[in-house]
Amino acid sequence: xxxxxxxxxxxxxxxxxxxxxxxxGEYKTNNICCPMCDKGRFxxxxxxxESSSSTCVLCGPSTYMDHANGLTECFRxxxxxxxxxxxxxxxxxxxxxxxxxCTAGQxxxxxxxxxxxxHTQCPPGQYVKKPGTPRMDTVCEKCPPGHYxxxxxxxxxxxxxKGNWNNGWTTRYRLFFTSTRKRTSRSRQ
Numbered sequence: 001x002x003x004x005x006x007x008x009x010x011x012x013x014x015x016x017x018x019x020x021x022x023x024x025g026e027y028k029t030n031n032i033c034c035p036m037c038d039k040g041r042f043x044x045x046x047x048x049x050e051s052s053s054s055t056c057v058l059c060g061p062s063t064y065m066d067h068a069n070g071l072t073e074c075f076r077x078x079x080x081x082x083x084x085x086x087x088x089x090x091x092x093x094x095x096x097x098x099x100x101x102c103t104a105g106q107x108x109x110x111x112x113x114x115x116x117x118x119h120t121q122c123p124p125g126q127y128v129k130k131p132g133t134p135r136m137d138t139v140c141e142k143c144p145p146g147h148y149x150x151x152x153x154x155x156x157x158x159x160x161x162k163g164n165w166n167n168g169w170t171t172r173y174r175l176f177f178t179s180t181r182k183r184t185s186r187s188r189q
Contacts, residue, residue, distance in 0.1 A: 027070025036068040040094035043072050059094045066096055085116030089134075101134040109135060127154045 022033035034047035037056035042065055045055035059065050059074035066075075077092030080100035085108075090099040102108050102116035119132035122140035127149050132138035143149055143157035 025068065029070065034070060036070050037065075038068055040065055042074050043070055046070075062092065064092055064094055064097055081114070084114060086113065105132075107132050107134055107137050109137075122149075122153050124148075124150050124152060124154075127157050 022028050025036055026033040027036055028034075029046045032047060032049065034043075034054045035052075037043055037054060041056040041058055043054050044057040047054045054070070062077045063074035064077055065071070074094075075097065078098040078100065080086040080088045080098060082103075085103050085106045086100040087103055088098055089101040090096070092098040100113065102113065106116035106118055108116045116134075117137075119138040120140060122128050122138065125148065126140045126142050128138055129141040130136070130139035138153075147157035147159050149157045
């Protein structure tokens with residue numbers, strides 16, 4: 001008998017909870033289910049027993065609402081902080097928040113970035129394998145054997161040729177060796 005009573009009591013509670021559960025597209029306030037406001041709007045006045053509809057108003061300037069809701073105010077739009085390297089990629093609308101991205105020459109790998117970093121500079125001896133984007137850093141790679149790059153951020157490496165070798169390292173070596181020999185000869189005199 002005691003178990004039967006508990007089951008009946010439990011069933012009554014569940015039925016009562018279901019009776020008070022709102023349908024999809026509704027929200028509960030003051031034990032009443034009211035219709036939600038559409039995206040881009042917020043609730044100015046909740047429905048009542050006398051009035052079955054909520055009073056919905058369009059979001060104001062610099063605010064948005066990106067889903068159906070029973071909220072009494074819209075969300076503030078995000079500001080893109082230029083000091084952190086951010087600019088607006090998409091401006092805020094009544095139904096969507098501002099989308100920020102990094103300025104040229106900077107990147108951030110996080111979805112909701114709050115601070116951008118400068119792209120890596122590929123030094124001489126390397127080339128840019130993949131250029132940086134607002135979401136990805138520059139990818140540098142060493143020049144393969146027998147190749148070189150003499151400037152930073154080179155798009156490609158050039159093959160060493162006899163002219164490169166003789167006019168580059170050999171000439172520098174000759175100049176160094178010749179100037180060292182001249183200083184040594186003068187010091188002996």
